[in-house]
Amino acid sequence: MQPKNSIRRKPAFPDGMLIVLGVIILCVIVTWFIPSGQYDRILDASGRQIVDPNSFHYIESEKISLLRIPHFIVEGTIAQAEMIFFLLTIGGCYEIVMHTGVLQAIIARMAKWKVRDMAFILVFTLVFAVIAAPAGGVVSFIGFAPIFVMIARAMGYDALVGVSLVLLGGAVGAAAGPITPFTTGVAQGIAELPLYSGLSYRIICMLVLWIVTALFIARYAKKVRLDPSKSYVYDLEQVQKNQEVEKHYDTDLSAQQIAILVIFILGLCLIIYGSLRLNWGNRVHMQIYLCMSVILAIVGKFNPNETVRVFVRGAKGMLAAALVLGLSRSISMILDEALVLDTVIYGCAAILNGLPTLLRGPAMLIANTVVNVFIISGSGQAAAVMPVFIPVADLVGLTRQTAVLAFNFGDGFSNWILPHSAPLMGFIGATSISYGKWFKYFWKLFLLWNALAMALLFIAQLMNYGPF
Known part of the structure; x- marks a missing residue:
């Protein structure tokens, strides 16, 4: 018999790294049963490589052995080297800023503000949605x-x-994609639609998703504020509280701290501006973070050894997320080598053809979500699926604009629940939140987003969302 004073512990949610490892093994096994197939690729008028929708054919390929998993993990980690170093530089730079105490002083001052919960959440989710939209x-x-x-x-x-x-907040803007070049722009180009046509309805979709998302966050925030033990990350909050309990931060900023704050804000604004206007990628962002780290250390009067120690400490905090990124890249490499991605796309298109007209918009959302499990990149997914789904839309009575909107939603939502999504692991890794805690918090909103998206697609069908 079990002793009366024994404590039965709940089984722990698997670590994000274990989940990705499980997905890797599952993908290898799945490739044994999905036949290999391929579409022919052709160049469109702009010179971009797209899929010929009428060219699908089955092909012979060798089955992937489980013994090759270490090979894919190594190759995937090498392929993700840029993203991994990106996270390490962010962690190092942020730790240098933290070491100056400037952010702690600002937060201590903000803690005294009397701000309405809903207003605070509405404003900042909208700010990031608007910035992410383009x-x-x-x-x-x-x-x-x-x-x-x-x-x-x-x-x-x-x-x-x-x-x-x-x-x-940013996910809402990116998913609705009012003027997003890498998803909406690419998809509309393949669909031969005028660039950014249908803008007004996508803005409406973004606003609907923004309000629902802000209400979801506010509801949870109010619950946590009234009873901190209701937090899904209560253990993490206790650890942070214990680490901060002995510290006191002066709310008065010195001239040196003000200079550090200005440099940091200007650096972040430069990164956003470069992303929006100059098409800067992660490599340029990394250079800015590294330069900021050096400048901030000089202004903060750190000696060289102290600068290195603080930077490395911050980079270490990103290590777990960086390793998961390496593991996650191996998933797409396995599917690419097994040549099953096109078979999945072909199967989704075949299912769409057999559904009633009013269900085809929501079904196209589901199909794009399925494909996004295998192709995380938005522009990559557009190039792979839109040449297939656009002819399907023509055949089954969907407007091409509705097909583009279904693609936007399918790509934009699932990135924030998939354990092998690089952006998701970057965010939760930077804030020490485990994937299990995030999933427990987010899954209801994920379902709510998809339900709203299906309703919005249904309306798009009824209004013949176009121009065509």
Whole structure:
């Protein structure tokens, strides 16, 4: 018999790295049963490689052995080297800023503000949604996540609220994609639609998703503020509280701290501007973070050894997320080598053909979500699926504009629940939130987003969303 005083512990949610390893093994096994197939690729008028929708054919390929998993993990990690180093530089730069005490002083001052919960959440989720709408991605916002986590904690919330303001706000803008070049722009180009046509309805979709998302965050935030033990990351909050309990931060900023703050804000603004206007990628962002780290250390009067120690300490905090990124890249490499991605796309298109007309918009959303499990990249997914789904839309009575909107939603939502999504792991890694805690918090909103998206697609069908 079990002793009366024994404590039965709940089984722990698997670590994100274990989940990705499980997905890797599952993908290898699945490739044994999905026949290999391929579409022919052709060049369109602009010279971009797209799929010929009428060219699908089955082909012979060798089955992938489980013994090759270590090979894919190594190759995947090498392929993700740029993203991994990107996270390490963000972690190092942010730790240098933290070491100066300037952010802590600002947060201590903000903690004294009397701000309405709903207004605070509405404003900042909208800000990040609007910024992400033309950018199409939120990776460049990762540097903001730890800052907003500190702000949320100062106001009585937890880390999930802080990261949600940045991540989910930006996700809404990117998913609706009003003027996003990498998703909407690419998809409309393949669909031969006028660039950014149908803008007004996509803005309406973004506003609907923004309000629902802000209400979801506010509801959780209010619950945590009234009873901190209701937080999904209560253990993490206790650890952070214990680490901060002996510290006191003066709310008066010195001239040196003001200079550090100005440099840091200008650096982040430069990254956003470069992403929106100059098409800068992660490599340029990394250079800015490295330069900022050196400049901030000089202004903060760190000696060289102290600068290195602090930077490395921050980079270490990103190591777990960086390793998961390496593992996740191996998934797409396995599917590419097994030549099953095109078979999945072909199967989704065949199912769409057999559904009633009014269900085809929502079904196309589901199909794009399925494909996004295998192709995380938005522009990559557009190039792979739109040449197939556009002819399907023509045949089954969907407007091409509705097909583009279904693609936007399918690509934009699932990136924030898949354990092998690089942007997601970057955000939660930067804020020390485990994937299990994030999943427990986010899955209801994920289902709600998809339900709303299906309703919006249904309306798009009824109004013959166009121009065609």
